[in-house]
Amino acid sequence: MTFEEIVEHAGLHVEKHTVETEDGFINIVFRINDGKKGVQRPAAMLVHGLIDSSDVWVVNTRNKTHAFVLADEGYDVWLVNTRGNKYSRSHKWLDPDNDVEYWDKSFSLEIAKNDIPAFIEYAKLHSKVDNVTVIAHS
Numbered sequence: 001m002t003f004e005e006i007v008e009h010a011g012l013h014v015e016k017h018t019v020e021t022e023d024g025f026i027n028i029v030f031r032i033n034d035g036k037k038g039v040q041r042p043a044a045m046l047v048h049g050l051i052d053s054s055d056v057w058v059v060n061t062r063n064k065t066h067a068f069v070l071a072d073e074g075y076d077v078w079l080v081n082t083r084g085n086k087y088s089r090s091h092k093w094l095d096p097d098n099d100v101e102y103w104d105k106s107f108s109l110e111i112a113k114n115d116i117p118a119f120i121e122y123a124k125l126h127s128k129v130d131n132v133t134v135i136a137h138s
Contacts, residue, residue, distance in 0.1 A: 006058050007032055012071050019122045021114040024092035025083040029119060030054055032067055032077040041076040043127040045119060047136035050108060053086055054079035066135070078123045082111045
């Protein structure tokens with residue numbers, strides 16, 4: 001199943017968003033909640049490890065999957081996909097399959113410097129909150 005199918009199968013609402021960084025990377029972020037419009041919730045962001053994807057946060061049973069537990073507890077859950085993973089292989093002017101410049105950086109540094117701040121600001125704006133709880137692993 002796709003990421004979206006896994007979430008929908010669990011009975012939750014999922015949205016797919018794109019977040020562009022200052023250096024031109026275009027990343028996919030999934031948002032999970034109960035689907036009730038107009039309900040303000042605290043925001044939580046789940047960040048995967050360096051060579052992983054947001055899939056890691058939805059691959060267990062409903063009551064043991066971090067993303068689902070947080071959504072069930074009333075959080076607006078944002079699951080990020082950092083540059084270069086299977087969901088986030090787009091860029092404004094570089095082609096990851098043909099341009100070595102796409103890969104010619106310290107990914108961990110650039111993710112910390114560009115991706116994570118962009119994700120947090122995007123989640124704050126769309127969740128209409130002042131802060132976001134970030135949970136990460138590596």
